[in-house]
Amino acid sequence: MEPKQIVIVGAGFGGVAVAESLASLPNCQITMIDRRNFHLFQPLLYQVAMAGLNPSDITVPLRSLFRDQKNIQVIMGDVNRLDFTGQTVTFGETSRPFDYLVLACGSKHGYFGNEHWEEFAPGLKSLEQAIEIRSRILTAFELAEIETDPEIQKQLLTFVVVGGGPTGVEIAGAIAEITANTLVKDFQTADLNQVSVILVEGGSRVLSAFPRTLSAVAQKDLESLGVEVRTQVFASELSKEGLRLGDEYVKARTIIWAAGVSPSELNDQVPGPKDSAGRISVTPDLSLLNHKNIFVIGDQAIVIDEKGFSLPGVAPVAVQEGHFVGQTIRADFSGKARGEFKYFDKGIMATIGRSKAVVSTMGFNFSGFFAWLTWVFVHVVYLMRFRNRVFVMMQWSWSYFTFGHGARLITNKDWRFYRPDQKEKN
């Protein structure tokens, strides 16, 4: 019997969970396709943007991840066509047939139809964006140091974060913190007391997915760090100079976008109902209506829980969905009936700064130092499991002496350098 072809598009939390669930499944050939050659631990991406962690601390090369899993082939490619009738996916000029297809392409930041704002206010979804944001923030301080015009210096030291979800809160808190704790010792001319960090949220409170009491704590914590929190205000008219916040025009050289999600471009090629954000509706077993062999998971899908709420776009949802799809394919292989996906909600958490966090889990809501310890513990445990190592040092000294090459990341945008028209020329 021919082995079944299982194609997974996207190596985020969802896609990797599917692949891992199918390890050692006989009679199948898995193809994992991603634009990047690495898996990203996205919950700590803001730490790269804030210069707290290195890119290699929160990434792992896909080929290392799957080196010992023999039924999988990793491909770095950009999927541009889905053919549901012919059952193929196409990346570049190469097509590959599938018996099962798992779409786990994630989402990107959306600008509510103003995509040209991206230039002035990068989002924080990819490693490149994190490096770009890190560079902009640090450069703003460098330029403030040599700026002689006090008005421009003030603009260089004004940072606006748009979006009061966990990412926006984490970034705003971190900018205020590195200013007060680290940078203030490093600069001579620039008056870092002039630093202004503004967090803008269109809704009535920050961290709207959390209970109201925790939103209030988070806002107070942010304010104690010096962050100005503005709710029920929308950002508009973004430019290099600044942006409009309601009635006021704020001059700021650094704007960071942590609001709005837009779907993968591939969603246009997927038939059937979608929600207003463009996410794809799936059946209770996470497959497409009328396509039981095609699954959509993670941020790309909209899944409604028993209470009628849509599941949030966070790592635990994607991971559980991925494992469920893996089990479902296994069930198909062994002729068993499929189950229905149920999300087991362990809770949500966000950190505002050192010793400051909010946690909502299993009916318990808490904040402060203990919440922060919980946040650190959970993230360190997951990060270490993710990196499968106890100390980064070991990896470093190991790779230094063995040339083990832990840093194999392709992060520049021009990896297509090789490709475009060359094939034609030959």
Place this chain on the structure above:
Amino acid sequence: MEPKQIVIVGAGFGGVAVAESLASLPNCQITMIDRRNFHLFQPLLYQVAMAGLNPSDITVPLRSLFRDQKNIQVIMGDVNRLDFTGQTVTFGETSRPFDYLVLACGSKHGYFGNEHWEEFAPGLKSLEQAIEIRSRILTAFELAEIETDPEIQKQLLTFVVVGGGPTGVEIAGAIAEITANTLVKDFQTADLNQVSVILVEGGSRVLSAFPRTLSAVAQKDLESLGVEVRTQVFASELSKEGLRLGDEYVKARTIIWAAGVSPSELNDQVPGPKDSAGRISVTPDLSLLNHKNIFVIGDQAIVIDEKGFSLPGVAPVAVQEGHFVGQTIRADFSGKARGEFKYFDKGIMATIGRSKAVVSTMGFNFSGFFAWLTWVFVHVVYLMRFRNRVFVMMQWSWSYFTFGHGARLITNKDWRFYRPDQKEKN
């Protein structure tokens, strides 16, 4: 009495050595200007290109480096004008007067007048270039994995390194090694036995700065790793497709340039004699003729030793010159006579691969495992002194819990995002 203004341009090994030598010197204000916000440990830059080390392993933010040195201000800026009459340096739109000026701007790779080759064959002088080369090499393997045309696959797996000095030898050896040791386990379709690494040297032997016997050992070591060494051949006609090597046209998708050095653009603004490579001639105390308060050091200067040979463009030369200039300025301050610079040559070394290196020091020439251990020991000691830390792990866990922000590098090319025309607009 007004403090003396000492301006240092360039924070490489030479510039940093000057600044450190002047620590605690009273009655002076030092300005250190560099295009980057970090100091780079260049001898291990090829390890970043080969994915063995992270950028943050071989860099240190300048502001951290000089945080405790109170008489110095660090400026990230691009010096574009030197005024020797008015005694000012200009970066961007800002000018700064100097009583002493130290030029330590280094060099960049030269393409013998064919600067358009750079696109096809990046050099290895900056961190950005190392990241670009890393990306190209890894991408070539990724594309070979999905390439169906065997002819193109062969081109993707052909790597040409131009230049048989230490950098070229280290890169060629490392590509052959990661192919054999690491990547061969990671790819399924691509036949890594097809990998071809060609090292091209225009002279009669690789490592021409070393004794002949060691050049021969290095060539044999390279060949044992599978590298094809071609001497007395010049590269020309570079394109995306490949390059001409003497009579033969070699199709190769990845070319790395490790040959030729061209001077800093600032050298055009410096009067007086230069050598054929554009390096600036200096007097025995490393100052310019008729400008006793202006020093040129490192790769930017040409210094002739007592045997009539010019000193090589390596870190120890720059460091010793930097310390000498620091002492000379101190001598001026205390009214003592200036000395003459003498280079103390501790020797040279290059590594070809794991357990393979050549060392020439104090009349001793040796190679093999012991030479490699020497190379590792010297580099680890210097790197650790440089990073001022025993374990990278400590830095990681420390920065993770304290937000100490070790990774504060601005590596993208667009850090001028903020600046160009904005000032006019305001």
